[in-house]
Structures are given as C-alpha cells and as structure tokens.
Amino acid sequence: MTTISNNLQAVRNRIAAACAVAGRPVDAVHLLAVSKTQSGACVREAAACGQQAFGENYAQEGAEKIAELADLNLEWHFIGPLQSNKTRVVAENFAWVHSLERLKTAERLAAQRPIHLPPLQVCIQVNVSGEASKSGCAPAAASALAHAITALPRLRLRGLMAIPAVTDDVVLQRQNFALLSALFAQLNTEGLALDTLSMGMSHDLEAAILAGATIVRVGTAIFGERQIRVFN
Numbered sequence: 001m002t003t004i005s006n007n008l009q010a011v012r013n014r015i016a017a018a019c020a021v022a023g024r025p026v027d028a029v030h031l032l033a034v035s036k037t038q039s040g041a042c043v044r045e046a047a048a049c050g051q052q053a054f055g056e057n058y059a060q061e062g063a064e065k066i067a068e069l070a071d072l073n074l075e076w077h078f079i080g081p082l083q084s085n086k087t088r089v090v091a092e093n094f095a096w097v098h099s100l101e102r103l104k105t106a107e108r109l110a111a112q113r114p115i116h117l118p119p120l121q122v123c124i125q126v127n128v129s130g131e132a133s134k135s136g137c138a139p140a141a142a143s144a145l146a147h148a149i150t151a152l153p154r155l156r157l158r159g160l161m162a163i164p165a166v167t168d169d170v171v172l173q174r175q176n177f178a179l180l181s182a183l184f185a186q187l188n189t190e191g192l193a194l195d196t197l198s199m200g201m202s203h204d205l206e207a208a209i210l211a212g213a214t215i216v217r218v219g220t221a222i223f224g225e226r227q228i229r230v231f232n
C-alpha cells in the first residue's frame with residue numbers, strides 16, 4: 001500500500017470512529033480530500049483508492065488540475081477565498097463552492113454558471129471565531145445572505161462552512177463548531193432546506209463530526225505536508 005492509500009484509510013477510520021461516538025451513521029459524513037498544492041499524480045492515486053470529491057483553494061491551480069484529470073470524472077469543490085476576478089474560472093470548472101461570503105460574488109457566479117452544467121452547489125462561509133483577519137460573513141449576517149442567495153438562478157444553497165481559529169483546545173473547537181451548527185439549525189427553521197455543514201479538517205475532524213459536520217475537508221492527513229508550488 002502507498003502512503004496516500006494508507007493515510008486515506010486512516011482518515012476513513014477516524015471518521016467512522018467519530019461517527020460511532022456521535023451516534024451518527026458513517027455515511028452521514030462525506031470526506032473531501034483537499035488537494036491544493038498537490039500534484040495531479042497524487043490526486044490520481046487517491047482517486048484509485050475510491051476517493052471521489054476533491055477540494056482546491058486556488059482557482060487557476062484547480063482549473064488546471066481539473067483539466068488534467070478530466071478522464072476520472074471527479075467532483076471538484078472550491079474552498080478558498082474567492083476574488084471577484086476569479087469567479088468565472090470557478091463557475092465554469094467546479095461543482096461546489098464552500099466559501100461564499102458576499103452577495104456580489106454569488107451574483108457573479110450565478111451569471112457566469114454555464115447553462116450546460118448543473119446548478120453550482122454553494123455554502124456560505126461563516127466567521128465563527130470572530131477574528132478580523134479570517135474570511136467569512138458575520139454570523140448575524142448569514143440569514144439575510146442565505147435568503148438572498150436562494151433567490152438567484154443557477155446556484156443551489158446547500159449549507160454553511162467554517163474554518164475556526166486553529167486550536168488544540170478541544171472545548172474551544174467544539175464551541176466554534178456548535179455555533180455553526182446552531183446557525184444551521186436556525187436557518188432551517190426559517191424555511192431554508194440546508195443539508196450541508198462543511199467543517200472539520202485534519203486536526204479537528206472528530207470535534208466537527210460530534211457537532212454535526214456532513215463534510216470534513218482533509219488535506220495534510222491524506223497527502224502529507226503541502227508542496228510549495230507557485231501558480232499564477
């Protein structure tokens with residue numbers, strides 16, 4: 001077995017164990033393999049082990065990999081900060097966007113999503129730990145943004161995403177995830193049919209699954225340390 005295949009199995013085992021602790025069925029949590037900075041060959045290796053969904057942070061890097069690996073029919077998720085001048089590349093190449101935080105970006109994606117593709121699946125990124133430097137909309141702004149997005153064509157609002165401040169404090173990790181989870185429940189009582197909570201990475205996926213994550217985004221635990229590569 002290769003390293004990637006071993007790592008992937010270890011991550012699947014962690015997800016299964018966390019689901020057991022949380023009393024949730026194992027198929028309630030989907031694994032998104034975050035392949036940013038990793039080569040197409042690494043993605044191919046993970047795909048050969050049955051991994052279907054991959055996450056990329058940089059529009060151009062992602063688009064190049066998607067073209068290179070088109071024969072594999074993978075599902076590509078854009079999870080990085082989304083600049084206005086990159087929305088077209090994302091709208092034309094990806095199946096999902098996890099990192100929507102502004103209506104203006106959503107409107108651009110809606111206008112640029114090609115008609116021959118299914119609607120773009122989107123999540124709103126919420127800044128749950130409140131640091132000024134982090135991206136994501138304020139929790140108090142999420143409801144209005146969510147309702148506005150559901151009125152747009154060519155987009156399908158699926159849920160919420162967060163990248164809490166990195167901490168080894170499990171209590172703090174759970175608090176941040178619980179905040180996103182409570183917001184998700186609140187939006188659903190407002191009539192939004194959300195089914196996706198994208199939260200949890202290599203170091204905190206257990207806490208996220210306990211709090212209700214339906215997608216965990218895992219990079220280093222699958223592919224190892226990230227490569228230093230320069231993309232334009």
Ligand SMILES: *Cc1c(COP(=O)(O)O)cnc(C)c1O
Binds near residue numbers: 201203221
């Ligand atoms: C890089 C990244 C991940 C994966 O992080 P790891 O700690 O390597 O698992 C998940 N989500 C986002 C938004 C990322 O940028």
